[in-house]
Amino acid sequence: MKSEDFMKLDDTYAAHTYHPIEVVIERAEGAWVYDVDGNKYLDFLSAYSAVNQGHCHPRILAAAEAQMRRVTLTSRAFYNDQMGPFLKQLCELTGYEMAVPMNTGAEAVETALKIARKWGYQMKGVPDNQAEIIVCEGNFAGRTISIISFSSEEQYKEEFGPLTPGFKMVPYGDADALAEAITPNTVAFLVEPIQGEGGVNVPPAGYLKRAAEICAAHNVLFMADEIQTGLGRTGALLCSDHDGVRPDVVTLGKALSGGFYPVSAVLADRRVLGLFRPGDHGSTFGGNPLGSAVARAALDVLVDEGLVDRSREMGAYFMGRLRRIESDHIKEVRGKGLLIGVEMASLARPYCDELRDAGILCKDTHATVVRFAPPLVISKDEIDWAMERIEPILSNGHQ
Ligand code: PXG
Numbered sequence: 001m002k003s004e005d006f007m008k009l010d011d012t013y014a015a016h017t018y019h020p021i022e023v024v025i026e027r028a029e030g031a032w033v034y035d036v037d038g039n040k041y042l043d044f045l046s047a048y049s050a051v052n053q054g055h056c057h058p059r060i061l062a063a064a065e066a067q068m069r070r071v072t073l074t075s076r077a078f079y080n081d082q083m084g085p086f087l088k089q090l091c092e093l094t095g096y097e098m099a100v101p102m103n104t105g106a107e108a109v110e111t112a113l114k115i116a117r118k119w120g121y122q123m124k125g126v127p128d129n130q131a132e133i134i135v136c137e138g139n140f141a142g143r144t145i146s147i148i149s150f151s152s153e154e155q156y157k158e159e160f161g162p163l164t165p166g167f168k169m170v171p172y173g174d175a176d177a178l179a180e181a182i183t184p185n186t187v188a189f190l191v192e193p194i195q196g197e198g199g200v201n202v203p204p205a206g207y208l209k210r211a212a213e214i215c216a217a218h219n220v221l222f223m224a225d226e227i228q229t230g231l232g233r234t235g236a237l238l239c240s241d242h243d244g245v246r247p248d249v250v251t252l253g254k255a256l257s258g259g260f261y262p263v264s265a266v267l268a269d270r271r272v273l274g275l276f277r278p279g280d281h282g283s284t285f286g287g288n289p290l291g292s293a294v295a296r297a298a299l300d301v302l303v304d305e306g307l308v309d310r311s312r313e314m315g316a317y318f319m320g321r322l323r324r325i326e327s328d329h330i331k332e333v334r335g336k337g338l339l340i341g342v343e344m345a346s347l348a349r350p351y352c353d354e355l356r357d358a359g360i361l362c363k364d365t366h367a368t369v370v371r372f373a374p375p376l377v378i379s380k381d382e383i384d385w386a387m388e389r390i391e392p393i394l395s396n397g398h399q
Contacts, residue, residue, distance in 0.1 A: 003037050021356055021363060028055035031378040033361060042386050044355075044362040044372045049196070049228045049339070051259035052311075053301045054377035060258045063297035064290065072290040076282060082292035087265075089299055094238065094250065096267040098274065101287035105227040105253035106142025108264035111281060112190070112251050113146060115266065116221050117166075118275050120187030124219055131187045134220075136172040140197030141190070141225055173203040175210040182214070188221040188249070193239035196228035199366030200341025202334050208243040215248075221272065223249040227264065228339070231255040232302055232376050235312030235337025242336065248272060258298035263291040307376040311337040318372070318383050327395045331368075340372040341365070342394065351393060358389040370394075 003024040010020075024036045031054060033043050046052060053060060067082065074080045087099045100115075102108045116133060120126040135150045148156045150167035157163060168186075170177040172195060193208055195201040208224075215222040224247035229239035231252065236242050238250065249272060253264035262285075266273070285291065302308065315337035322333045322342060332343040344351060348364035355362055355370075365371045374382075 001036065003035060006036060021352055021361065023356055023361065030054040031375045031382055039359070041356070041359050041361045042374065042378075042382060044360055044374045044386070046373050046375045047259055048254065049233050049373055050254035050257070052232055052255035052307060052376045053258035053298055053305075054375040055259065057258050057298075057301055057377075059301055060260055060294060060297040063293050064260055067290050067293035070289070073285065073288045075284055076287060080287075080289040080292070082289040082296070083287040086292035086296050087287075089296055090252075090256075090265060091267065093299060093303070094252075094267055095246070096250065097269040098267070100266040100273060100276070100281065101292070102253075102264045102266070102283055103262040103285050103291070104142070105251070105264050106144050106147055107283065107286070108227065108251040108253050108266050109141040109147055109190075109225060110144055111266045112223050112225075112249050113188075114281060115268070115272060115276065116188035116190075116223060116249065118280070119221060119272050120185075122275055123271075124187060126185050126187060130185045132166055132168055132183060132185045134168045134170055134178060134181050134186060134189045136191055136195070137169055138172050138195050138198035138201060139190070139192060139225075140195070141192075141227075172198070172201060173207050175207055175214060178211055179214045182218045182220060186218065186220050188223050189215050190223045190225060192225045193229050193243070193245075194234060194336060194339060196339065196371075197365055199343070199369045200335050200339060200371055202336065206243070208240060208245045212245045212247070221248040223247060223251070225251050227251055227253040232308040232311045233337060233339050233373065234335075235308065235315050237308050239336065255302075256298060257291065257294045258301060260294045260298070261291050263295045263298075305377070311376045314338060314376070314378055314380065314383060315340065317380060318387075321383070321387050322372070322390070322394075325391055325395050329396070330394060335372075338373055338376055338378070342370045342372065344368050344370060344394075354393050355390065358393060360386055360389055 006024040025033045026036045027034050034040050100111050117131045120131040137152045141147045146164040149163035170181050212222045224240050226238050250267040257263040348368050348370045352364050
């Protein structure tokens with residue numbers, strides 16, 4: 001079958017919740033992906049930052065294969081020999097005392113919202129059912145009913161009501177607005193250190209630090225959604241590290257499994273996560289031995305291959321080259337590490353389609369932004385290969 005045949009199948013049998021770039025991928029390795037028609041591409045999306053370690057990393061593959069032969073799922077009705085070592089490794093790497101293992105990013109965010117409310121009622125004395133959580137305009141945290149309830153995108157919410165109450169929205173990057181929105185019932189502030197899906201929005205310098213200080217002063221949990229920005233993507237282990245901020249609660253997902261399997265987690269200290277009691281929360285697959293073994297290998301790769309430093313170095317090189325493109329079509333190049341957005345003067349999608357034809361896979365976000373987020377294993381030579389193709393498409397003289 002050719003690409004068109006597969007796309008037709010999707011069109012017929014898959015609900016139309018996406019508008020994919022027209023390429024049908026059949027295999028991938030490192031930063032490269034291959035389509036069913038025999039074309040190869042450099043991946044500049046990394047499954048929205050889930051394959052930071054590169055596609056089909058052999059070490060993660062070996063761990064997955066070995067674990068699949070031993071035991072894959074026990075449920076949390078029993079202990080298994082993978083989850084504890086995984087969470088110890090994750091807590092030691094990030095400097096937190098405890099974690100809740102989940103599967104998707106949205107589940108991790110839901111878990112964070114639940115523990116924030118519980119903490120508010122138990123530790124802050126907020127009256128029953130009055131807890132408020134402050135979020136930012138332009139946020140993206142997943143697709144569950146509660147998460148879309150605090151989205152600023154009308155389409156995400158339209159015809160999906162009734163929505164979950166208890167959220168307040170403030171402009172992103174405005175610490176004064178956060179301070180003004182806090183009431184005695186505010187339990188948490190949920191923020192992405194860089195808004196990924198919102199258009200690779202980098203907040204003003206000092207914003208996260210001030211926001212964290214404001215939260216601390218008002219006994220409000222500072223919760224960083226690092227599902228897209230975490231695990232090296234921005235050139236620091238957590239994007240919050242750039243600002244010297246230690247969030248009270250962190251959500252991780254995506255690259256926690258190197259793209260092999262959905263693994264997410266919520267991290268916090270015992271004073272917060274210690275409030276969960278048996279029966280309060282759970283998931284059939286969360287913390288399962290296969291996911292845990294995969295995540296252990298994914299974290300090993302991140303550390304052993306120095307991918308955080310590599311992201312910072314390659315990101316600086318790549319962003320420098322993008323910024324030197326002379327073009328009236330480009331309004332701004334922004335980002336950190338290998339999470340880069342190029343704001344175009346017009347719709348980004350036609351550029352993404354042309355880039356695909358040239359062998360570069362990326363996806364528009366927020367209408368006018370081309371997002372470049374390759375696997376962190378990408379080499380300088382591969383970036384040079386890409387720039388030879390990106391530059392003519394984004395530069396002046398190109399229609
Ligand atoms: N938080 C952030 C910051 C994210 O970028 C999520 C939470 C949710 O993760 P899950 O695993 O539930 O998708 C994300 C996800 C998409 C899509 O098509 C998702 C993301 C980015 C772009 C597209 O659902 N990020």
